Amino acid sequence: MQTSWILCFTSVAKVLSRLSMRLKSTGRPSAPLGSRILTDRDDVFKHNMWDHVQWTEEDKENARQKAEDNSCVRIPVTEQGKYNTGAGQYWDSFYETHQDKFFKNRTWLFLEFPELLPLGAHSSDANGRQSGEPPSCGFSSDAETRGHQHSSITEQHRNGDTADCQQEDSTQTVTFPGQHAPFRILEVGCGVGNSVFPIVKSIKETGTYLYCCDFSPRAIQMVKEHPDYDRSVCHAFVHDLCEEMASFPFPPQSLDVILAVFVLSSIHPERMQEVVNRLSAYLKHGGTLLFRDYGRYDFSQLRFKKGRCLSENFYARGDGTCVYFFTKEEVHTLFTNAGLEEIQNLEDRRLQVNRGKKVAMQRVWMQSKYRKPCPLPS
Template identity: 75%
Template sequence: MHRVRSVSVAKLAKVLSRTSSRLKSTGGRPSAPLGSRILTNPDDVFKHNMWDHVQWTEEDKENARQRAEENSCTQIPISEQGKFDTDAFQYWDKFYEMHQDKFFKDRKWLFLEFPELLPSCAKSQTANGCQQQDGSTRHHSTAAIEENEAAIETTTFPGQHASFRILEVGCGVGNSVFPIVNSIKETDAFLYCCDFSPCAIQLVKDHPAYDNSVCHAFVHDICEETASFPFPPQSLDVILAVFVLSSIHPSRIQGVVNRLSSYLKHGGIFLFRDYGRYDFSQLRFKKGRCLSENFYTRGDGTCVYFFTKGEVHNLFSNAGLEEIQNLEDRRLQVNRGRKVVMHRVWMQSKYRKLHPPSTS
């Protein structure tokens, strides 16, 4: 059993001093995104299960780098790696057959961090422009948008008449699906959700909250280049990918994001949350589980990649999307029973599909 090392109180005090100074300089605690529970006294560390906005010392960074280097020095032979890609859906199908809907919890934080999932956010967009982070309005060509909307209206597909469409890729057993479904009922929104595990999709459809009047669940492998979606290109307002792109071989992720982005409307948003480099889960891998740099396979055959902020930016920018948000979410996760503290690192990002340039 891999032994978890706790963060010492002395090290916490050093980190908290830096965090406290930063908060004073910005006028207090940061609110959402990414939480507002700030640990300012190391003696309080075991009072809660999670602390937000944690600063790493140079020693923390170097220790993490060394541990990742150590556990990746022995890689799985190339001749044995192929199965983790070609048989990925089988590994995940077995995972869901074993755990059913008991492994993950519903993501109740979704709307706090991603309010773009709610159709009301779309109502603030005007017909001639969209509001940017800085408050300015960027004008765009309405002719191309109107032409695309007319083409969509003549196509028959689930959710055709909805004015606001969301796609969640890698939906699993519905831990994001059902919070969204329960929030968009009585609105003119529609949710699509897909996973390449038939078992997971069946569990979604069997859920008592599943409602095909506002949701369409289907089996789909987003790595399959020729596989088609049950809706036309440029028909989606939001794409949600939560802890899914990390399960794909790094060489295939860019192609996946490119293809998915083609289904966004101009002005549509790609919402992303996933594992960050040197997360505790990366550092606890043992030697012999590494497939390639920062890419590992777990004991059950499922895989995981750990992103950096720069990699995320390049990934979406190369797909023609503009950055709205790209954050590194560093937290302390606390096991109060065992009195251990773990550094968690997640990436959270939002990227918008550019409007076509104005022809006027």
């Protein structure tokens, strides 16, 4: 009994020691999802972002009431159809207006999603740490599982789980861009390339090929005109994920990774499942779908005014683009119904700070990893 108590005390001491070191760090917080913890409310305006923020019951109730209030007046049913049929035009106008100035390049990708690189490849972040190295886990209410989940999927990926799946190679008899690449990635809803170009920069000389698509022709045009666009490792194309008959330029079961970052939320909730089902069909057995998107009661949901709600937790912005806000349970159902198995499914709660205006905003994002299981041996 005494030995167990000593071991428990030692484990707690180690965790507190690691947390103390993180709080003193001035570099980028470690993955997954950061580890800059706000322990003193008086320090809130010292940084632009705080990680793993714990909501009180009062916070949750206030958020629920705000969402209920801003969704009580909905866009008339007779007007809702235009947001579906005109989605492509709305996003085309968005990119025409904002060009590549609206979103920043996602340099955090390889810290949170090391699965984007094939076995043996590395991508260094600003602090010189390589994505091939298992990162330390975050510290929050979910921390006890985060480190294990993140290290587990990274190890499985590095050890070649995809290669271990015995399957027929459907790519050998079909001619398509990137057909000879041993590792293939697809980014859906790529926009103007904020994920594309960090990936392109990191995959050269790794044998990896990247496909990227968006249903905005203007966005794809901007990707192709970018000076870092490299046709030898990347193929950009226009594609509507909701169009059942639209084909991809590669065969089923040919992808190692599918990346969906802030894209499924723009699709009507009633159509999301069919989209994920179709995407799943293009993953190899052992392939991974990486997902990041808006979470329920994010600041951006609570700031909507009355009359912008289309359906429960689904809104139309002033420019005509739409956005949905997910829960962990909805994400899990969406991907497991498509035949994928959970590797990671996290709710990322952060406090985003505008130090100039002295405003703190509670952000909620979902981050998930789901894998296509290997078929059982006959």
